[in-house]
Amino acid sequence: MSLYSSRFNITSFDPECVKYYDNIGRVLLESTDDTDVFLTLDYNLELYPKLNKNARSLEVQMLSNISYQDFNVSADSPNYDPKLSEILHDAYPDLDYAMHGTVFEFRANGDKVDMFISFGGLIAKLQAPASRLERFKFGMKLYLLCCNTM
16 A cells, blocks of 8 residues: 655755765655655665766655555565565566665654654655655554656
């Protein structure tokens, strides 16, 4: 099930991040679909080399499960399914990067809420009005998929 999906423009790359962490980048994004939604995303530079200074926008999906043909896997599943990588490439042919993570914090920020997701050390912060985050719960597992669009 799709929890959130949007196209985002890249507003900047955080140059400080690469000074402190090997092979980790941080990109700041602004939704083109919801002008009051922002995403800060840490990513592995070696696994996602397409996300660089030449990239302008990307499509981001957050899913609670992945279904394709007769295959269905929940982000809550305690076991890794080795077919998942192949299924992701078949179901999302333009997929550039995927992560599995856990929602670990919600923080009020004025008229918005900051939601934090941990991907085993990499962090994403989705800042949005509370109404956009109603499907998310503390401790929820999810998949985050990224496709470069320009």
